[in-house]
Amino acid sequence: MLEPEIFTLSQIKKDSTVLNRTFYARPTIEVARSLLGKILVHGGAAGRIVEVEAYLPGDDPAAHAFRGLTPRTRVLYGPPGHAYVFLAYGMYDCLNLVAEPEGVPGCVLIRALEPLAGLSLMRRRRGRTRRLAELASGPGKLTLALGITRRLNGADVTRGPLTVRAFHREEPFDIEATPRIGIRQARHRLLRFTIRGSPFLSRRPVLTSK
DNA sequence: GGTAGGATGGGCT
DNA sequence: GCCCATCCTACCC
Numbered sequence: 001m002l003e004p005e006i007f008t009l010s011q012i013k014k015d016s017t018v019l020n021r022t023f024y025a026r027p028t029i030e031v032a033r034s035l036l037g038k039i040l041v042h043g044g045a046a047g048r049i050v051e052v053e054a055y056l057p058g059d060d061p062a063a064h065a066f067r068g069l070t071p072r073t074r075v076l077y078g079p080p081g082h083a084y085v086f087l088a089y090g091m092y093d094c095l096n097l098v099a100e101p102e103g104v105p106g107c108v109l110i111r112a113l114e115p116l117a118g119l120s121l122m123r124r125r126r127g128r129t130r131r132l133a134e135l136a137s138g139p140g141k142l143t144l145a146l147g148i149t150r151r152l153n154g155a156d157v158t159r160g161p162l163t164v165r166a167f168h169r170e171e172p173f174d175i176e177a178t179p180r181i182g183i184r185q186a187r188h189r190l191l192r193f194t195i196r197g198s199p200f201l202s203r204r205p206v207l208t209s210k
Numbered sequence: 211g212g213t214a215g216g217a218t219g220g221g222c223t
Numbered sequence: 224g225c226c227c228a229t230c231c232t233a234c235c236c
Contacts, residue, residue, distance in 0.1 A: 090218030140229050
């Protein structure tokens with residue numbers, strides 16, 4: 001079934017600017033929080049980032065780089081502003097953006113998007129009929145929806161074809177910090193950041209008891 | 211409304 | 224061989 005496209009891709013590009021490398025060359029948590037509200041663009045589609053997780057350099061046993069430089073984690077030790085894409089559970093590609101200065105392996109997992117443009121393409125890639133709120137509400141779902149695969153591992157996101165953009169006028173929002181999803185190591189750390197109240201998150205917010 | 215279990219393959223102890 | 228930075232379906236309230 002048809003749905004109106006909230007934006008066209010060209011509208012979004014006209015109203016936004018691609019983030020440059022200095023944006024990414026900062027502490028991982030700072031980059032993670034700053035990525036909320038930014039626009040991920042690839043494959044004729046775009047979405048607003050509403051949920052991310054930080055994977056820290058050094059003392060974070062849940063981070064892939066915790067065990068040091070290996071063939072897989074090589075990109076994490078390279079310059080910031082590049083894509084680190086890995087295969088999760090043998091089935092789904094997950095997208096991270098490399099943060100910190102070169103040589104410091106911090107990264108930010110992109111976990112959920114609010115679909116903005118290219119909705120019919122996103123639907124086609126996801127298959128079946130999907131509610132809008134579930135089109136890209138998870139790290140494996142959003143890569144599928146935007147056609148992001150491990151072929152993009154190591155790609156420079158300050159250039160393309162995969163880019164992150166900032167609207168010239170960004171709507172204000174509140175940030176909520178919670179534990180990371182699907183993580184056993186360091187489960188107490190509040191390294192998942194979401195736009196509070198977004199209906200496009202991978203998990204519903206836990207209701208606090210009265 | 212909720213959750214248990216299976217599909218599936220790469221990375222590394 | 225074991226451990227996953229997941230998702231979907233079936234099945235059960």
